[in-house]
Ligand SMILES: Nc1nc2c(c(=O)[nH]1)N[C@H]1C(S)=C(S)[C@@H](COP(=O)(O)OP(=O)(O)OC[C@H]3O[C@@H](n4cnc5c(N)ncnc54)[C@H](O)[C@@H]3O)O[C@H]1N2
């Protein structure tokens with residue numbers, strides 16, 4: 504199977520993987536820890552919002568009927584009976600000809616049905632016993648009514664929603680000190696290859712330092728998973744079977760780097776031929792990273808990324824990020840693209856869609872996709888500048904500068920670009 508591989512599309516490969524993912528349980532976290540997590544159930548308004556009639560202005564609470572005759576030339580004079588600050592409960596009900604000083608956010612006194620802002624009154628000092636009302640008001644004018652924004656019992660956030668800063672605000676408003684969230688998936692991570700040295704080891708001929716593990720660990724955490732780093736694995740099939748089986752007990756998904764091609768020591772490819780492994784895919788119509796592989800072992804998915812750093816990075820965005828989002832309970836996990844104009848021509852022919860690393864530039868209101876010149880799968884020096892993948896479709900002779908291309912942007916995640924109608 505490692506040599507006679509069946510090629511499938513990126514979409515089919517992702518589908519095969521996603522349908523094998525289990526469901527994560529939920530946990531309660533303090534709201535201070537909830538940012539970026541996924542809500543595990545629908546949340547409801549525990550009260551009306553606002554939960555009392557309140558003033559949106561600094562001014563006077565009045566009875567509109569008392570102001571009917573008011574004009575700038577002939578202000579109506581009302582007796583000031585109370586000052587109400589935000590947080591106070593008013594103690595005096597307004598009788599005919601009376602007004603209360605009231606601050607923004609404060610509760611309306613009984614009898615009041617309109618608010619006039621200070622600027623539209625004549626009132627020399629804060630302690631004055633009278634106020635001149637310089638215009639007439641309609642009943643209800645400038646009053647924030649109880650429940651006008653949200654009614655008690657309404658759904659305020661849905662299961663599967665990402666908890667962003669706005670969600671934090673609404674959950675806090677309704678008193679949710681603890682929030683039910685989907686448990687973060689534990690993503691095991693290891694690199695294969697005897698050529699790999701640790702970051703603190705001196706270079707010796709033929710060997711390289713392991714850069715993929717740290718890169719992937721950062722990406723996993725950023726995507727919302729808990730990375731569990733395991734030691735590098737030698738390219739030995741029997742060792743691999745034992746080691747991976749052990750690791751899989753501790754994680755929800757295992758991500759590996761390297762050993763997926765047809766080389767003599769490509770251990771992850773060899774593993775897919777073993778009876779205990781169930782192959783999901785091992786050849787994808789894409790460049791780089793066509794040998795990216797996935798298999799089930801011990802009932803759990805392994806995503807085996809290419810060892811080439813550029814291909815490894817792409818494999819993460821196409822397969823691991825959606826896996827983490829899906830396990831995190833997110834409803835939108837599909838890798839969606841946006842359109843931009845290709846900044847320079849790319850004419851290298853390719854039998855499969857090619858994902859060029861690059862970045863987006865806005866020039867005079869037009870979005871351009873700028874490919875990196877250093878796009879070989881084995882190159883890693885410019886990975887840090889790579890903010891998107893520019894998709895050059897298969898066949899033909901590439902794309903010309905100015906042509907519209909699909910772009911998969913991880914700096915501006917395309918899964919955050921909404922589908923559907925504008926308001
Ligand atoms: N005869 C063929 N050879 C290759 C083919 C092919 O179709 N036929 N495909 C090529 C393609 S495409 C890719 S992609 C690579 C896939 O390689 P592997 O996933 O098997 O990865 P390795 O062989 O282990 O390593 C490849 C490369 O990456 C370096 N590497 C590995 N791990 C790390 C790490 N953790 N950090 C940094 N760099 C790493 C490794 O030293 C190699 O240079 O196969 C092609 N070959």
Ligand code: MOO
Nearest residue numbers: 791792793814880
């Ligand atoms: O597709 Mo490989 O990923 O060329 O390096």
Ligand SMILES: [Mg+2]
Nearest residue numbers: 762764766769
């Ligand atoms: Mg190899």
